[in-house]
Structure formats: structure tokens, C-alpha cells
Amino acid sequence: MRLASISVTIAVVALQIAPKIEGILAVDYSPMIRSLLVGFAAICVLLGTCPEAISKVPRPDLGFRPGVLPDRWPAGAARCAGVPEFHIHRYNENFYIIRQSGCSNYEKPFLYLLFGRTRALLIDTGAGRTEVGKRIRKLVSNWRIRHHLRSIQLIVAHSHAHGDHIAGDSQFAGLRDVTLVSPNLASVTSFFRFTRWPEEIVTLDLGSRVLDVIPIPGHEATSLAYYDRESAVLLTGDTLYPGRLYISDQAAYVRSIARLVEFTRDKSVAHILGTHIENTRTPYLDYPIGTTYQPDEHVLELGRGQLIELNEALAEMRGSLVRKVLRDFTISP
Ligand SMILES: [Zn+2]
């Protein structure tokens, strides 16, 4: 960048002294010299100064903090030796996405870790036997040190109570600075202070970071969605993700999806992130159940458009849900 600025300065000075040189030499090089210098300056601008200038253009205020998602996630491996149990992705400074490897468990669930100024929230603890507790505690302590905080409380809550999302819970039980919300309706409603489950939406403040916590029973009785106002990301667990949407209570599920549509009506939704990927990149095609290695899997993120598509497909079924394959997910009652 510095080199580019120096080059432009040289070009400008050269343009100014060109007539003097021509005068001294008593020749008229101006058309050639000037076009060469203008060309030189243009190249400098293209190579260095333009990107520099663009980077200084203030970003429009989106109203939320953006982040980066990978084009592909590690989704297992053809050979598993040495493959770590978890891949940790920093979506932005205060938002981590943790993907369990297919080598560790075929469910390959996603876990989410969000940091506020006083509390962090871990959503889910993974599938099968892992060392999730150690990995998460390390992440939290690194973040705390980077932010010069003496301590930070960790809340361990869940997207829902199925075994592939709560298996590491015991590794957080009884720890100092950790509050574990047990995956049952009594604990969930008491911790989040729900008084009218599932019709009520409550908030959770992590310290200058507020989440809306939305009951979405239907896939499972304690299913929750979390809307992070800081990033405008909506976390939907197993209720909506690029895969097979299993439904245990049809009426509750239909109402929950309608609730999410209504809730997001007046909000930005940067991404809808669920807790599995089962679809491939080929529209309408999923991997078979139990696949451990998915080299061509669908991206994790969905948008509000897919939420509306799901809501409409459910409405068309008029209370009696049947299997329906859509482009990015499958309704699987
Ligand atoms: Zn589930």
C-alpha cells in the first residue's frame, strides 16, 4: 500500500516537471511522456491505491454484526486417524460455531458459543463420548483473557433434549462459573423464566448482548430457537436445517414454524443456522442416514425464504403432515 502511494506521488511530481524537462531539452515529448505517466499512475491506482481507498469507505450500517461462514465444513474424512473431534470456526470475534466430526459421531452436530460482556452461552454439548468440556473451557478462557476479563459465566443450554445434542452435559455439571440448564421442560422454563410456554418469547441478556429465546416444540418437546440481536442469526436446532426435519408433535411443529415466521417478520435475518447438514449440494438430494463422510454437503446456512417455504408447505398439508422433499430440506413427519 505504501509503495503504491509513493508511486502515485512520483507520477504526480513527474507530470508537473515534464514541461520543464521538455523546455530544457527543447523538444516536445509531452504527448508520449504524459500518456506514459498517466498510464503509470493508472496502474498504480489499480494495483494499490484503489483497494486501499475502498477499504476506507465506511461500511453501511447493517444494524447487526456480520460474520464469515466457510464454503465447506470438515464433515468427516475418508480416513479418520488423527481427525479432531471438533472443528472450531470463528464466525466473528464473539460468535463461534463448533462442528463435531463425522469421525467422532455420524450425527456431526453443530454447537454454538456466543459471548456477551458478562456471560457466554453454549448451545448443545454434542453427540457420543467426546472431550467437549475441555475444548469449550479452553475457548472460553482464551476469549476471557483476550478481553481482559477476570471471569465470565458460562451458561450451557440446548437447542433441544435429543441425545446427539446433550451427550457432553456431564462434563459441565458442578463446575464453578458454569450454569447447566438441564434438558427438560421444568428446568428450561424456570431458567429462561417462561410463564406461558410455548406462546411466550423471552430474552436472555449475556451483557450488552440480548438473545430472544423462542419456544418451538414439535421436533422435540423442549425445542428452542435463539435469535441473536447482535448478529441477526437465528439458531433453529433440529427444527429447521438442510436435512430431514423430523416431527414428533405435528400440531405443535406447525404452530412453532408459524411463530418463527411471525417473529422474524420485522427483523433482519442474516442466517438461519440449524444443528445438522444432511443434504448434498445437489438440490432435493440428501445423504443416507448414518453417513459419516460428506464431502459434497449442502452449506449450513438457510435464509428466511426457506422458513417461509417450510411454513407454506406445512399450511398446504392442512393439519395432516406427509413427507415432502423440498430443494434444501425434507419434511419428514
Ligand atoms: Zn433432534
Ligand SMILES: [Zn+2]
Ligand atoms: Zn439432532
